[in-house]
Amino acid sequence: MKINLTINGKEKEIEIAPDDYLSEVLRREGLLGVKKGCDTESCGLCTVHLDDVAVLSCGTLAAKAHGKAITTIEGVEKKAEKIRYELGKRGVDQCGYCAPGTIMSILYLEKVVKDPTEEDINRYLKGNFCRCSGYVGQLEAIKSYLEGQKHEVCE
Amino acid sequence: MITIRKYFFPETIEEAYETLMEKKSNALIGGGAYLKLGSKAMGTAVDLSKVGLDYIREEESAFEIGAMTTFSTVMLHEGLNKHFDNLFQRAIEDIVGMQLKNMVTIGATIYSRYGFSDFLTALLVTNTKVKLFNAGWISLNAFLENGPEKRDILEKIRIEKTNGLYRFQDLRGSSSDYSIINLALSKEKDAYRIAVGARPGRAKLAVKTMDFLQEREVTAENMEKAGAILSEEVVFGTNGRGSKEYRKAMAKVLLKKALQEVSIHEN
Ligand SMILES: Cc1cc2nc3c(=O)[nH]c(=O)nc-3n(C[C@H](O)[C@H](O)[C@H](O)COP(=O)(O)OP(=O)(O)OC[C@H]3O[C@@H](n4cnc5c(N)ncnc54)[C@H](O)[C@@H]3O)c2cc1C
Numbered sequence: 541m542k543i544n545l546t547i548n549g550k551e552k553e554i555e556i557a558p559d560d561y562l563s564e565v566l567r568r569e570g571l572l573g574v575k576k577g578c579d580t581e582s583c584g585l586c587t588v589h590l591d592d593v594a595v596l597s598c599g600t601l602a603a604k605a606h607g608k609a610i611t612t613i614e615g616v617e618k619k620a621e622k623i624r625y626e627l628g629k630r631g632v633d634q635c636g637y638c639a640p641g642t643i644m645s646i647l648y649l650e651k652v653v654k655d656p657t658e659e660d661i662n663r664y665l666k667g668n669f670c671r672c673s674g675y676v677g678q679l680e681a682i683k684s685y686l687e688g689q690k691h692e693v694c695e
Numbered sequence: 696m697i698t699i700r701k702y703f704f705p706e707t708i709e710e711a712y713e714t715l716m717e718k719k720s721n722a723l724i725g726g727g728a729y730l731k732l733g734s735k736a737m738g739t740a741v742d743l744s745k746v747g748l749d750y751i752r753e754e755e756s757a758f759e760i761g762a763m764t765t766f767s768t769v770m771l772h773e774g775l776n777k778h779f780d781n782l783f784q785r786a787i788e789d790i791v792g793m794q795l796k797n798m799v800t801i802g803a804t805i806y807s808r809y810g811f812s813d814f815l816t817a818l819l820v821t822n823t824k825v826k827l828f829n830a831g832w833i834s835l836n837a838f839l840e841n842g843p844e845k846r847d848i849l850e851k852i853r854i855e856k857t858n859g860l861y862r863f864q865d866l867r868g869s870s871s872d873y874s875i876i877n878l879a880l881s882k883e884k885d886a887y888r889i890a891v892g893a894r895p896g897r898a899k900l901a902v903k904t905m906d907f908l909q910e911r912e913v914t915a916e917n918m919e920k921a922g923a924i925l926s927e928e929v930v931f932g933t934n935g936r937g938s939k940e941y942r943k944a945m946a947k948v949l950l951k952k953a954l955q956e957v958s959i960h961e962n
Contacts, residue, residue, distance in 0.1 A: 541702060558702035558740060561731070581728055582871075587794050594794045599731045601724065603702040604744060645794065666871060667792010 543606040547571070548615030556602045562588070563597035565605075566612060573613035573640040577669075584668035587641040587648075588612050594648035596667075613640035616647055626685045632670070632677035642668045646682055656686060697730055699740045706745055712828050712848055714741050723848060725763060725803030728795060748802065748850065751775070758854045762802020766814070767793060769801060775854075779821065782861035782879065786817035791871050806849040808839055808897050811873045815839065816892030817863050819900060820881040822855040839897055859883035860957050864949040865893075868936065875937040878949040882957050885910045889925070889953075891946055895934045903928045904950070913958040921954070922947035 544553050547569065556565055563586045566574045574597055577585030581599035588597045589611040590604070613620055620643045627633035627642075642665065649656055649664035656664070661682050670678065705711040715721050720738035724730065727742075748761035753774045760769065769775060770787040790796060790813060804814055805825055823835040828848040835852070865877035874893040881888045887908045892898030904925040911917050931942040 557699075559697055559699040559737075580732060581795055581798075582791060584792055584794060593797050595798050596728075596794045599728045599795070599798060601699075601702070601727045601740075601742075603740075604727065604742065606704075645792070648793070663788070664793045667794050 541603065543603060545605045545607065546609040548611060558601075558603055560602040561598055562590075562595075562600040562602045562605055562610075565602040566597060566610070571612045571614050575637060575640055577638075577641075582667075582669075583638075583641075584645065585638055585641040587644040587668065589644060589648060592648075592651065594645055594664075611644075613643060616643070619643075619647060622688065623681070623685050626681035626688075627678065630677040630681050632673040632681060634672035638668060638670045638672075642670065642678070646685065650686065650689065658683070697733070697735045697737065699737045701739045702742065703739050704742050704745045708743075708746050708748070708828050708848060708850060711741050711743060711746055714739055715846065715848065723803075725800035726765065726798040728798045729803065729807070729809075743800075743802070743848075756856055758856070759851055760801055760854070761851050762806075762849045763800050764802075765797055766790060766799050766801070766804075767796040769814075770796060778856055779854075780861040782817050782821075782863055782881075783814065785863040786813040786865075786877075786879070789813070789865065789867060789870050801852065802849040805835070805838070805852065806843070806847075808842060810895050810897045811893050812898065813863075813865060813874055813877055813892070816877045816890045816898040817861075817879045818852075818854070819890035819892075819898050820861065820879040820888040822857055824853045826850045826852065836900060839899075857881075857883050860960055862953040862956050864953050866945050866949065873936060876931075876942045876945050876949065878946060878953060880950070880953040880957065889950065891925070891929050893936075894929060894931050894942060894946075895936065896930065896932060899929065901925050901929055908954075913954050918951050918954050922950050925950050 563574050575585040577583040579598050581596045586598040587594055591608045623643050645665050645668050653660045718738045722737045724740050724742040743763050748763040750761045751772050752759045766787045770784045776784050824832050825838050826832050828850045830847055860882045863879045865874045867874055877892045879890045887905045889901045889905050890898045904921050907924050908921055926943045926947050931939045933939045
């Protein structure tokens with residue numbers, strides 16, 4: 541079957557099987573920032589935005605993306621760079637494998653919650669596992685990134 | 696693994712039902728998240744996304760929630776949280792992450808009557824009816840006990856606004872794991888509703904415990920007695936997550952915590 545969708549701002553028509561999952565389809569399209577992790581909807585590595593809503597692409601049937609807009613890490617390069625800088629500064633971007641999914645969740649939080657608290661950060665990042673660094677440094681990095689964004693908006 | 700021969704987006708519930716009933720192998724897709732974990736060979740996958748069942752409507756005396764409403768929408772709904780003391784938020788919060796909660800739907804959850812469900816336990820202490828497209832309205836309790844008579848589509852639910860106190864308690868190996876045992880409690884005037892889920896069987900009302908607590912004061916002695924009644928009347932079992940004995944002991948603890956929370960709130 542064919543689906544029409546927008547991926548990172550570009551309109552596409554893609555041939556898929558009715559039982560394809562979105563993560564496989566996006567990786568076939570060359571978007572390798574969509575990582576393969578648990579493949580059981582638990583680790584958050586494959587997080588993308590589907591019409592601006594964060595979802596796990598390993599558990600989303602690709603057919604559901606018909607007529608919708610997908611954003612992957614490749615579509616948010618500038619912001620991702622800023623977040624990676626904050627993570628790297630604290631030594632919490634080690635193997636880097638979880639970073640794309642984590643960054644997509646941070647950007648979702650930034651989009652839907654105004655002035656997020658620590659509780660909000662934990663709530664929205666709970667579904668992203670990191671096996672290198674633990675989460676204290678990540679929390680600091682996220683707070684610092686969000687704080688920086690506020691000033692950017694003010695300037 | 697699931698296999699699908701054809702993918703279909705009906706635009707009305709009538710069309711969805713008709714297609715579902717055409718062949719035994721045709722199946723409904725809600726969020727599709729739970730189907731991914733199992734194995735099923737589907738003829739036509741009938742995706743309910745475009746049927747218009749994604750809504751929460753607050754009326755004067757009730758909330759109506761469409762089957763395709765996601766857990767995150769329920770969890771963050773101000774009206775529901777305000778009216779039910781964050782009961783649903785508390786029950787949904789620890790289910791994996793926000794991304795999964797953006798995908799999974801209430802209709803699939805209720806229709807499937809999962810034993811491990813946190814949401815169903817919470818829902819059971821409210822006055823809730825479910826609307827099946829073909830069979831019509833039925834109380835949630837009756838639906839959980841008996842299931843549907845024939846294949847059907849869960850269309851929406853209706854939760855009456857009752858003036859009470861609501862609490863949810865759960866025990867998990869780690870946050871975002873499935874509950875080992877969970878319990879919800881509501882108190883309206885002097886009447887309690889208590890539901891126990893992840894027994895590991897599906898959520899059930901603890902009727903004898905509810906009767907015992909009716910019009911009794913929440914004293915240390917009465918909490919002990921209520922716990923003893925609860926652990927005898929509810930059927931517990933063993934699975935990889937916990938033994939029957941452990942669940943039995945922990946259910947008493949969850950009841951005590953819920954009663955204490957209500958009692959502190961009242962005093
Ligand atoms: C990784 C993972 C972890 C989870 N952890 C927890 C947890 O800790 N606690 C908890 O309570 N829950 C948990 N769940 C379950 C989740 O909360 C949902 O209950 C479940 O995923 C079903 O929702 P869905 O939309 O994904 O269903 P789907 O996968 O779309 O469907 C499930 C079944 O319901 C049928 N169906 C779908 N919609 C309807 C309808 N409207 N009417 C009739 N039948 C329908 C489908 O045909 C299918 O048989 C977890 C799920 C996953 C995937």
